[in-house]
Structures are given as structure tokens and as C-alpha cells.
Amino acid sequence: MEPVDPIERRAASGPSGRFAAGTRRLTTAMRSGARVTARATANGSQRTGQAFRSFARRDGAGESGLARFIEMHTVQVGADAALTVSLAGTIFALPTDQARSAVALFLLLTMAPFVLLAPFVGPVLDRFRHGRRWAIGTTLAVRGFFCWVLAGAIVTDSPWVFPLALVCLVASRAYAVARASAIPRLLPAKMDLVTANSRIMITGLVGMGLGGALAAGVSRFGVEWSLRLAFATYIFATVLAIRLPAQVDTPVTDATPRIRPPLRSRPEERLRNLPNRVLHAIIIVCGARFLVAFLTLFLIFLTRENPLPGLSTAVVIGAAVAAAGVGNVLGSLLGNKRVAPPPTPTLVTLGIIGTVSTITAALFYALWSVLLVSFVGGVLTQLGKLCLDSIVQTEVPESRHSRVFAWIETTLQLAWVAGGAIAIVLPLEPRIGFGVAAAVMVLGFLIAVRTRVHGIRLQPAGTPPRLTEEPGVASDHRLGD
Template identity: 40%
Template sequence: MRAGRGVRQATRRLTHAQGADRTGLGRLIELTAAHGAGDVLITVGLAGTLFFGLPVDQARGQVALYLLITMVPFTVVAPFVGPVLDRFRSGRRYVMAGTLFARGLLCWAMAAAIGPADGLTLFPAALAVLVLSKAYNVCRAATMPSVLPADITLVTANARVALFSLVSAGVAAPVAVGLTAWLGADWMLRGTMMIFLAAGVVAVGLPRHVDAPDLDFDEEEEEYEAGEGKGGRRQRWRTLLNVGPVVAEAMRGNAAIRLLSGFLLFFLLFLIQEGHLRGSGYPKEVMIAILAGGAGAGGLLGAVVASWVRGHSPQIIVLFALALATTTATVSAFFFSLWTALVVAVVAGFAQEVGKLALDAIVQREIGEEVRSSTFGVVEALLQIAWVGGGLAGLLLSLLSGRSAGPIGLAVIAVALVAALAWLIITRRRRLRAVSERIRAAKAAERNAPSPASAAANPQDPRPHAPKPYGDGARTDTAKPLTDTTKPLTNPHG
């Protein structure tokens, strides 16, 4: 009892450090940790209903179907989820609580469907849980700037949330396995329902400043008249296709990393099942556990490293993560074995975690409050599609026969990563060069612009004149600023 109290107190000190207790970040960290543990409990409870224990050929078909099914909700629902969350950003606490309450009720429905193997209830409920989990993550990510303490950067805050979520998931996994073996998956899911309901109550109790104020009528009218978009509400949709070059670069880099992650998961799984992974005499279950543990350890290491990062550009972090994953996959293709596969799994988990945390920080910094949730919805959809694409590629390449399947498969994915990295570097250099040219042109125009006194003395001067004051020139200090002081939807200079 005393040990448990000590663990709770130590955890509370870590989650509430550096002013996180005052801003609400500490409570959000604890809430997301419970969310991550609940997701793991659901995954373990449903694991026996999917494809484990099936023959390899039948399992491959089941996995392909599973991948396609998981992609459909994101390609169809994600464009709707983000705008809905933006419309209700003044009630983000209740949106997060609603996703948690709904998942709790769905756990009860899935528990009732497991016994009679009611697929018509089980699979739609599982997909709804997946969509609601992503909706929570989108809303939580959009909320982060509202609870950010002054002494913590966005990358560090995101890493702290991810770190505690991963730790709670790692603790919940063996507990879920034990409870499933002891009580059965149905009763374990019923217990998971209680976790989600309690987490929903905690979400309602988050600080009020988590809820962003809605624009009033005058602000919306000013936004429309300012030309931010023609057609009013349609602007929110059009903005999603123009997130800015910085966000677009980070999304492409993370998509390439997520492609590798999905590829490794299913490619290595079926290589082990078919006995094509050489270099050890371990049983299949042990090799799968080794690789899964390596990927989890890599993700945990990525969260720890990101929490220590200070003063480094998130864009550089994304490039570094992709370059590290590309290099490791390329080298491992030439020296393929269980242990090089383990190294690739660790690096892929590390790169995925670090890259995603940097991407979240970039979106939180570059995208305005008005469409931040919508942008995060598109990000989650893109990354899910990339992961599914990698998984399908892994399934296809695992059909190669013989022990050459491993090196060939890794070589193919390494070539794809090299192409993605080269494209990212080239586009980044072009963008930075264009920004430098715009800055030089602006400075040159400023130097060539005449002063107001010389412009008045020589009205025939062909050089561009400086802006005239408002009215008759009497309002010089109190004139309305020429530039809008609100944060732009995207960074035009990024």
C-alpha cells in the first residue's frame, strides 16, 4: 500500500513538473496515459478474434482485409472529424470526454459480442473504437498550445505526453494478457469500460482554458471580408489542402517513416511464420516477441530523447529521423538476419516516435486555432494510409520464396525511403532558397523606397513611395496597423 502511494506521488511529481500542474498539462498527461492503457487492453482483448493462430495463407488474407478496413474510416471520416472538432473547439473538454465515454460503451458491446462471435457487432464496434481513439488524439493535439507552460517547448510537452502514454501501455499489456487468460476477453473488456468512463469524468474536469473561445459574429465577418477564403465555410475545407510548405514537408517525412513501420510489422511477421528469417534457432513466438519488444523500446527511447530536446528545429528532427531510418534499412538489406531486423525495428520505432512528436509541434506552431483540429485530422489520415500501404507492401513481398525474401524486401523499402529522403531534401533546399530571395528583395525594396519628406518634395520620383498615413496625416501614432495581428492559418514564409 505504501509502495503504491509512493509510485503515485513520484508519478504526480513528474507529470506536474515545470508548471504543468498550473496550466493543466499534468492532468492532460495522466488522462492520455489512461487513454493509451485502455487502447492496449482493447487490442489484447480483440487479438484472438482477428488472425492469430490461423494458417499462414489464410492469415495473410485476413490481414489484408484488416488493413483495408482500417484505412476506410480514415479516408472517409477523417475529413469530417477535423472540421467538426474545429466547430466545437469551445467545448474540447466535452469532446474528449465524449470519445472516452463512447469507447467505454463500445467495450461493453464488444464484450457481449465475443462469446457468440457476433461479427456484425464486433467489427463495426472495433472500427468505431479506432476512429474515436484518433478523434481523441486529434483533439488532444490541438489542445496542447492551450496548456503549454512557459518553460516547456512544444516538442518537449508532446514528448512528455507520449512518454507516459507509452509507459502506461507497456504496463497495461502484460496485465491485459493475464486478465484475458484468467477471466476471459469479455470480462477484461468490461473492466476496460470502467477505465474509459473514469477517464471521461477526468476529461470534464480539465481547466476551462482548454476550451478555445469561438469567433463571434464580428470576427467571422471580418475574417470573411479580409479575404481569408471565398465562400465562408468552404474556406475551412480549402485550407486543409494548403497547410503550408513547412507542415507539408513534415507530413511527407513522417509518411515515409510510417510506410517503413507498417512494412516491417507484416513483412517480418510472415517471414517468421514461414521460417525465412535466418540467424537463430529461436521458436517463432520468441522471435516475434524480440522484434515487438525492440519496436516498443525504440518508441520509448524516442519519447525520452524528444523530451530532452531543447532549441532544435522540429523540421531538422523530422529529417534526422527519416535519414536514420533510411540508412539503417539500407545497411540491413545487405546483412539481413534476426539481429539486423531487430536493429531496424528499434530504429523504426524511434524514428516514428520522434518524427511524429516533431510533426505535432510543427502543426501546433504553424496552423491557426481555426483549423488546427482539421489539419490534425488530415495528418492522422495520411499517416494511417501510409502505414496501410507499407503493410500491404510487406504482405506482397513476403510472398517471395526462399531466404532471399528478407534482403530483397528490405532493399525495396530502402530504395523507396532513399527516394523520399532525396525528394524532401531537394524541396527543402528550393523552399529555403526562395525564402532567402524574397527576404533580399524585400530589403532591397526597403532601401530603395524614398522617405516621406523626399517623396513630398519630388512627387515625380519613379521609385516606390512609402505608405502614406491614414486620413490627412494627422493620425500618425494612433493609426490602425497595416498588418493583421492575428496568427495566420499557415506560415507563408516557412
């Protein structure tokens, strides 16, 4: 070993040498910390993915193919969230800080996609029930393509932004209709329809959170980049849709031949001629949509003109939104039980609770009553829609699922618009506003009860009978009344 020069030893032990040694130790520690962090992140992501897949495949969903549908739907909701974040500053944003006339215009715009959904999209999807995977994939691919086009249109302030966004919204509603029609074909033997719909809703919330967070981060570089993120996510979801199990498509057999239903709905396919149980569920869920829209707009304007003592508008609205969110999550969890609650009694119970909570808010305008009606509205909307979907999937023949779901989605949106319209025309007095909402809820509940017993007797003489299952098509209800 060569001897070390005393001068070099003193230089190494001097200030510069100690600084270099400290820098090396710090660099080594940072590298070790980065490796530990990366390993922990990878392990955490792996455990999260395993927990998600375990949840999606539970109760036979992995064997039936429902788990693959759940994974595709989660990716799709993430793309929807990215698109929503991108359009947050456009004409599709709720103009709560503007005059009521601007809010009225927004309500009309929300109805625009449904002008095509009920009379056109639903019947077209019924025609493609033997190729439902490709129909679902098409709704995703269309949104992906137009997101890419939107990214360029927004940068240049093109007048095509609104039409392009409108096409995306129409395709989104078409996907919702096709999804509802496909779920019964993937239902495991150990699961009922309420649980299956609830599981899809819960995983959708996960996708919404992830997609919205990623889009919010990417949008810092420009809205066009969050739209390109939505494009990439939609394309990935399209591939997953095409690779869904073959049982998503209705097979061509003697019992289910390749038929071409007319694009125009026949009298027995209209809402008034649906089974009483379906009509009863629609009316109650319409009440839920009405209540949520009314609360959303009425509270925003009311808390500005007639605020609660000691509470700002932001605090009250934030608390109400949080209460509604908790109600949404609770509604999904209640539907995801191994033995889900029977749909019709659940809807009746929810209708009564929703009506009572609205009456309470009319009599006692306080923070606790606002939170109560917001929480109940969240539960009623989420769990009610799960029950409605399961009833329709059971009571309506498969060959008519898409058009019936399209009409239902349009009807529910009309209820939402009606709730918002009433909220912006009423005087900003708590007793008057919540009193009118309570009266509408009571009237709707009474109509629902009468419909459950007697139906809606509006069809003229000679009208074809109500919807029944097609000959030779088996109907596995697995659903109590």
C-alpha cells in the first residue's frame, strides 16, 4: 500500500474534504430513500390493484365475465371524468355565479343530448344487440376521437367546441343505455341485479376519482392535454370493450333470431304502457332527480339572499355537497350487499323518507335540515337508480332493453330539468321553496302508489298489451318484489 502524503491527508480532512464526504453521504441517502419510496409505491399500487380485482371478481363475477366489464367501466368513467374536467370552463359548466336566465339556458343545454337518445339511439342499439360489444366500443371510440378533435378546437377557440362536446355527451348517454342492457347477460348465479349494478357504481366512483385527479394535474399544462388524456383513456377502454366475453352479445338462435326492430317505438313500448312495477319505480326515481336538481340550484341562490346565521354560502353549499356525497356512497354500499334489499319495497321506503325530509326542511330551515335532505337525496338518487335498473332489466324483454332505457334516461333528465326550473323561478324564501318541493314529492309519491296498484290508464281502446317476454326467451329474474 502506498503511503499517504501528510499534506493530502490534511487536505482531505479539511473543510472541502468534509463537504465532499457529506455530499456523497447525502447523495447515497437520497438514492436509498428514492429506492425505498419507489418500492413502497410499487407495492402499494400492486396491493391496491389486487384489492380492486378481488372486489370485482367476488361472488362469481370473475367466472361470469362481469369482472372484465367492471374493469372496462372503471376506465370509461375515468375518461369521462377527464372530459368533464376539461369542459369545466366551457358552456357546459353550471353558471351558478350568473343570472337565473343563464342557469335556464344551461338547463336547456343539458336536455340537448336526450333529444336524440330516446327516439334514435335506443332503437339503434336494440338492432345491434347481437354485436353489443362493438356497439359499446363504438360509443367509446367516438368519444375518444372527438376528444382529440376538441383538444385542437379549444386551443383555437373554434365555434365547433359546442357541437363536438354535444356529440361526446350523446355518446356518453348511449354508452349508459348499452351498459344497462349488457349487465343481465353477465350476471353470476350468486348475485342479483341490484348488487351487480351497485358494484359497477362503486368501481365507477374509483375511476372518477383517479381520472379527475389525473386530468386536474395534466390540465395545468393546458386544457388540451387533459382532453388528450381523455382520448388515450377512451381508446384503452375501447380495446377492453371489444375484448369483453362473447356472452355480452345476444346469440343468434331460434329463440333469439336476428331481428330488426323498427326505429320508431310502437305504442306498447312507450313509458305509459310499461309494467306497473317499472312505472312505479320510474316515478319515485324521478322524484329523487327532481329533489337533487332543486336542492342544487335553490340552495345556491337561497344562501346568497337568505343566508343561515353565521354561515357563509360556501360553507353551507360545501356541507350540503359533502352530505349528498356520503349519501351516494352509502346508497352504493347498501346495494352491494351479498343479499341486496328487494327493489320495490326499498323504493317505497326511500320515497317516504325523501318526502318526509323535504317537509322537515320546509318547516325548519337550519343547517341540520339542509344536511338531512341533502343526505337523503344522495341515498335516494343512488340506491333508487340501482333498484330501477334492476327492475327494468327483469321486467322488460331483452330485445327492448335499449329503447326502454333510453326513454327512461330522457324522462329522468326531464325530472332533473323540472327541479332546476322550479328552483330558479320560486321566490327565495325557505318555507315557500321547500314547501313547493315537498308538495311535488308528496304528489309524486301518491301517483307512484296509484300506478303500482292500477297503472296509468291512458291508452285508447285497441292499444296492444303491455310489454311481455318474447316467446322462447328465458327470463331469469333472481329478484324479489
